[in-house]
Amino acid sequence: MDTNEQTQVNKEFTDECVRIMAAVSDALYAIGGKWKLMIIIAMARGNTRFSELQRHVTGISARVLSSELKELEMNGFIIKKVAVGYPVTIEYELLPYSRTLEEVVGSMTRWGMQHREKIKSDISASQASKS
Amino acid sequence: MDTNEQTQVNKEFTDECVRIMAAVSDALYAIGGKWKLMIIIAMARGNTRFSELQRHVTGISARVLSSELKELEMNGFIIKKVAVGYPVTIEYELLPYSRTLEEVVGSMTRWGMQHREKIKSDISASQASKS
């Protein structure tokens, strides 16, 4: 049985857990899906034009790129700049807010790399055991 | 026009960008989706039983929890322990590999929290301007 104190500690622990889950959900909602981080990574690399992004974010279609760019703009990660003149050029630029994602992108990159290594060594281990 | 040197630098930059995108894709594939990180967070908090997880991971259905647990087991994040005896109790436990996600979960938690704050202040700013 819990003392009151333990119940209190337990409740605070549970609350913190709920707050962490809510925060991670929020993050997944804003940057989850197959393409948003890819686009931001490609833009950080200097790609600003629609067709450049289409080439560098391999596999994305025009329709999906167009809708993802709109969502990224709505969420304050990028801005669409239409240079009137001749010819009309359209550039997408990262806004400072996209820099707040650096830590997330960095940790996911490191984890993804080590995960791929782990899977590779799991596979060679399982093949070695088939002797 | 590029000198050979600039072309080389450019190519390496592009290659690094491709590697980052591949790593982030791998990470999203393994831990993306609505539930996997939530389940790991709840388990890190001490929840080991199916019904505990169902209660603490709010909104998840039995079908989805069951299939996510299978995927997490296949990917080496958790292990299912069936204690034969009376009554048969089933416990899911985090494996050491799940600890490798701490950095990712931490950065996503911090980002998600600040993002929620940002959205809240964006809303109050837009309401203040409707004067």
Next chain:
DNA sequence: TTATCAGCTAACCTTTAGGTAACTACTAAT
């Protein structure tokens, strides 16, 4: 004896993400 809890599974359905193809408007080059 009926009901309830744990730990699922199966069948079915809806929603959302994403893919494909065609088409537009404009310009530039051949």
Next chain:
DNA sequence: ATTAGTAGTTACCTAAAGGTTAGCTGATAA
């Protein structure tokens, strides 16, 4: 005149994720 490139949009379709409902087994509680 035709072709190609830029920057998309529209309509349609598929596949995957996820939700709903029901039911199963085996135990315990009322």
